[in-house]
Amino acid sequence: QQQVKQSPQSLIVQKGGISIINCAYENTAFDYFPWYQQFPGKGPALLIAIRPDVSEKKEGRFTISFNKSAKQFSLHIMDSQPGDSATYFCAASKRDNFNKFYFGSGTKLNVKP
Amino acid sequence: GAVVSQHPSWVICKSGTSVKIECRSLDFQATTMFWYRQFPKQSLMLMATSNEGSKATYEQGVEKDKFLINHASLTLSTLTVTSAHPEDSSFYICSASLGQYGYTFGSGTRLTVV
Numbered sequence: 001q002q003q004v005k006q007s008p009q010s011l012i013v014q015k016g017g018i019s020i021i022n023c024a025y026e027n028t029a030f031d032y033f034p035w036y037q038q039f040p041g042k043g044p045a046l047l048i049a050i051r052p053d054v055s056e057k058k059e060g061r062f063t064i065s066f067n068k069s070a071k072q073f074s075l076h077i078m079d080s081q082p083g084d085s086a087t088y089f090c091a092a093s094k095r096d097n098f099n100k101f102y103f104g105s106g107t108k109l110n111v112k113p
Numbered sequence: 114g115a116v117v118s119q120h121p122s123w124v125i126c127k128s129g130t131s132v133k134i135e136c137r138s139l140d141f142q143a144t145t146m147f148w149y150r151q152f153p154k155q156s157l158m159l160m161a162t163s164n165e166g167s168k169a170t171y172e173q174g175v176e177k178d179k180f181l182i183n184h185a186s187l188t189l190s191t192l193t194v195t196s197a198h199p200e201d202s203s204f205y206i207c208s209a210s211l212g213q214y215g216y217t218f219g220s221g222t223r224l225t226v227v
Contacts, residue, residue, distance in 0.1 A: 034216075036218075042221060043206045043218035043219050043220045043221045044206070045218065099210050099216070103158075105155065
């Protein structure tokens, strides 16, 4: 059973546009929600993360929006660039086992020039 | 920042042979390391958690005798795929814990079994 559900599976955005990737979870024990960026043939790299005590976190062009009541969180990439083309994974972990991450199925983003 | 070096980046082996993948923490001590498997266009699936000096904890469905994990030092964890078969072909990724909520990944190993 997929603990974290991610959509869309793939996304095409024009350069300068906004890319939005969504994730949803059921387990209320999750309390840490990171996003990872992965380029082909490479390991994932942490992009940005949020805890449920805040509704939004922004780092440069990347923003996480978090809706605790809906158990949803999303990644927004503003002014998307071709270099942002990669696969993005959301994840979640629990306070009592914070090292065990449950990953979403991934979104392949293609930013067209 | 903290770096995990993973080698080899790719390996091709014959069916029935064993392959060892290494992950080293370069500038920090990794008490806990994790091994993931990723099939093409799919997400990362945790295979096992290894703690320095103790036996690895395997996730349900992962054959511990097939995927041998050794974490003998604070800077090195190894995954050995024993008697590899074509269905073991995959992308294997290690990661290391940096403490609460800190987590860094290796660059991955593409294993192809022919």
